[in-house]
Amino acid sequence: MTQTERYQDLPLEEVIGDRFGRYSKYIIQDRALPDARDGLKPVQRRILYAMYKEGNTNDKAFRKSAKTVGNVIGNYHPHGDSSVYEAMVRLSQDWKIRHMLVEMHGNNGSMDGDSPAAMRYTEARLSAISSELLRDIDKRTVEFIPNFDDSDMEPTVLPSRFPNLLVNGSTGISAGYATDIPPHALHEVLDAVLMRMDNPKATVDELMTVMHGPDFPTGGIIQGVDGIKKAYETGKGKIIVRSRAAIEPLKGGKEQIVITEIPFEVNKASMIKKIDDHRFDRKLEGISEVRDESDRSGLRIVIELKKDVDANGILNYLYKNTDLQVSYNFNMVAIYNRRPTMMTLPTMLDAYIDHQKEIVTKRSEFDLQKANDRMHIVEGLIKALSILDKVIKTIRASKDKRDAKNNLIASYAFSEAQAEAIVSLQLYRLTNTDITELKAEAESLKKLIAELTGILTSATKLKNVIKKELANVRKQFAEPRRSSIEEKIQEITITREVMIPSEEVVVTVTKEGYVKRTSTRSHAASNGQDFAMKETDHLLFEGNLNTQNTILLFTTAGNFVYQPVNELPDIKWKDLGQHLSSIVQLEPNESILAAYPFENFEDDAYILTVSKNGLVKRSALKDYHVQRYSRAIKTMNLKKDDAMIFAGVMKKETELFIGTNQAYGVRFPIEEIPVTGLRTAGVKGVNLKDGDEVVSAILINPDEKQDLILVTHRGAAKKMKLQEFEVGSRAKRGVVMLRELKSNPHRVVAVIAAAGKEEVLLETAKGIRTNLAANNLKTVDRYSNGSFILDEGSDGKVIVAYRIETKTEE
Structure with a gap:
């Protein structure tokens, strides 16, 4: 007789939905989440019950762990031996469990994440407090159900004569649910239970007078009472757990940070490696050595610091960037009445009290x-x-x-x-x-x-x-509390001084965009001579700065580059610098206008910028202090046909002079320029004729003697008194600075401020350069066309003119 084939034609989504639904129900109810009454997951309950039934209790000798694991697998929990052994080992680890439920002889792992010895080598028995979980189990106090093969009976819950869910906490992930319940001090939890029994309407505030918050087996400092209260009221909340650290003095003016307690569930070896990586990668310069001096007497991590380093600053940096401080998120989910439930503190206590009454x-x-x-x-x-x-x-x-x-x-x-x-x-x-x-x-x-x-x-x-x-x-x-609780979460601020060692360097920026920092040793060895630079290039900035300073680089595209000095490439004086485009991405044809160093951005100063089309803009210096600086940042919102031609730092200056290509000059008070944010376009500074454009801008302090040197494209130059230009208002045409010629009129290349022995360098289209001393020029009026310095016919038109600062002999 042939057997007929039977099959069901079902949609795949129905089959998968049904199977996954059953699997999820099993994972949620019978594997990953703890029971609200005894605080145990099924595998933990089965381990404890198997040990109890075999007489492997605290008042008897230890037994091989493999024997217990075999009993658990054979009678109650048909899963892998390694998963059962791992669960059993966790119950014996005093850095994971607030009150150990299993005592173990042999290597049961470590805080460094070391694996325990194989179960054939270790021995175990129930701890004294475990007997309280199992007490009276033989008096028909809990429901028993058949085991997986109906050969024996197992309990669905343990009598749990202390509130294990709160005392030892729990962590687990199931299908759609996760739980994170922190451990607490036994005496505080019991006091809360007793208070709730006396006053079934006791509020979270009242309960927190006796049960102050979590108590981690690894100790540490808990910050954020509000987070604890929120968790107790809703089941969800966040606290900060930080290591217990002390700063100790050493000989020779040095100090060391000694850590004696670390946050719960943090791998000590990984944390120490990460701290050392910050030292090795030079992200943190103040650490000379990191040592783990932990032994049988307790945990001790030593971070030895270099001389004259701010120890508190280093500690704050490590709190923020390593597992020396972590956040702990409460997610108090437990199985209550066979359902996964978000538990509040009152519901947890009530669930336990009801269980005890039963x-x-x-x-x-x-x-x-x-x-x-x-x-x-x-x-x-x-x-x-x-x-x-x-x-x-x-x-x-x-x-x-x-x-x-x-x-x-x-x-x-x-x-x-x-x-x-x-x-x-x-x-x-x-x-x-x-x-x-x-x-x-x-x-x-x-x-x-x-x-x-x-x-x-x-x-x-x-x-x-x-x-x-x-x-x-x-x-x-009852044991003394290990974790201390602080009401507020401390805000950590890290100054750059902590992260960056103070070092004097020489910083240079060239017009073509080559930047570098050079050690004072390399600069001194060259005696400041033989600076590496292309022939067509010139120095835009050279200065002795500290590695803790910042330099702002302004570009023709209306951008600025925020560049910490310590992050500039360290290059020898006689070697060419690194191009700015390899540090930050620049637009095509974008070049550097100006470079300014700053110790901080707290000064009452402004950055003033001017565009080719006559727009002017003023922004507060503090706006230029940014946290993210991996790209150029907009400082002047320009149209496509415009470009930034000037950026200056304004401190005591009160007026602005603008010179145009068609030889108009306008002078007006800076107060007429409103202070705006970084991304604005600015306001009109000068009313340009058709075809005209701004070529120069000068910040003026009326208290200082200043002359104006004007250079034209035909190679002429002249010096004028600033008083030739009266103070007017912005957005005017201005007054002429040259006598107008009908044929081949002069066009202004630059107007330069001169106050002393400055030199002006003129460069022509044919690459010819010549220096002009400001003192050699006679002062003339606005209507003069000045003296010819270069011959337009043979030397070519002047395309660039800029001031060279002359170094005075010491």
Whole structure:
């Protein structure tokens, strides 16, 4: 007979949805999340129950871990041996569990993430406090269900005579749910339970007067009481956990940071490596050595610092950038009434209290049943001893044990259980002493029955029993709090001075965009001579700066580059610098206009910029202090046909002079330029004629003597007094600076401010350069066309003119 094939035609999404739904239900209820009553996941509960059932308890010798793992897998938890062993090891790690539930002999791992020894090498037994989790389990206090192969029974929950969910916390990830419940101090949790029992409406604020917050096995400092309160009220909240660190002085003016406690769940070896990586990668220059000096006596990490380093600054940097400080997010999800539930502190306490009421009630019922049964037997024995001769006579006259029991029941109205006890009585029990003992036992049983009946009929007595037993657990197992709690989360500010060593360097920037920093040693060795630069290039900036300074580079595209000096390429004086485009991305044809160094951005100063099309703009210096500077940042929002021709730092200057290509000059107060943000375009500074453009801008301090040197494209130059230009208002055409010629008129290349022995360098289209000393020029009026310095015909048109600062001899 052939077997017919049966199949169901079902949509794939239905099949997958159904299977995944079942899998999710299993993962959520029976694997990854703890029970709200005993705080255990199924694998943990099975390990503890298997050890208890095998007699592997605290008052007996240790047993091989492999034997326990085998029992757990064979009887209760049909999964991999390594996963069961890992769960068992975790229960024994005093840096993971606030009160260890398993004691282990041998290598059970370390805070450095080392693996434990194989289970064939280690030995384990239940800890003393685990006996409190399992106490009274044999008195029908919890529900038992068949194990996976129906060969044995296992508990669905443990009696849990202390609130394990809060004491040891829990962490886990299931399908769609995750849980993170931190551990707490046993005595504080028990005090909170007792308060909630006395006052079922106790608020979170009231409970927090006794239960202050988490207490991690690794200690540390917890910051953020508001986060704890929010978590207790809603189930979700955030706190900061930081290491306990102290700064100790060393010989020679040095200091060291000593860490004695680290945050919960942080891998110590990884944390130390990361701290050392910051030193090795030169992200943090103040550390000379990082050592792990931990031993049997406790944890100790030493961070030795270089001389004259701000230890607090280094510590703050490490708090912010390493696991020396971490955030802990509460996510208090547990299985409550067979459902995953976001638990608040009151619901957790209530779930535990309800569980204890059920446990004590069931235990009392069990003990009462046992006491009543024994009382019945004792009453039968007392009655039998009072008519002993008749009883003996009846038994002797019987055929066998069954007949003797039937005769006793029939003749003297004994029950089956009493008759069994009488016929099983040993002869020595017939002495006079035994009747006295039986009467004393009956009296004791009567009291016990009354007591148990009282517990079962009075809610107050039930509550008092639970409170008394919790008080005993508190007395026996309470430990001092390890983590300290600070109300506020400390805001960490890190100054650049902490991260960057102070070093004097020479910084140079050329017109064509080559930048570098050079050590003072390299500069001194060259005596400041033989600076590496292309022939067509010239120095735009040279200055002695500190590595903790910043330099701002302004470009023709209306951008600025924020460049910390310590991040400039360190290049020898005689070697060519690195082009700015390799540090930040620049637009095509974008070139550097100006470079200005700053120690900080707190000065009451402004950056003033001018565009070719006559726009002027003023922005506060503090706006130029940025955190992200991997690209050029907009400082003047220009149109496509425009370009920035000037950027200057304004401190005491009160006026601005603008010179145009067609030889117009305008002078006006800077106050007429409004202060705006970085991305604005600015306002009109000069009213340009068609075809005209701005070529120069000069910041003026009226208290300083200043002349103006004008250079034209035909190679002429002249010097004028600043007073030739009256102060007017912005957006005007201005006044002429040259006599107008009908044929081949002069066009202005640059207007340069001169106050002393400056030199002006003129460069022509043919590459000819000539220096002109400002003192050699005679002062003339606005209508003069000046003196010819170069011949336009043979030397070519002048295309560039700029000031060279002359170094005075010391």
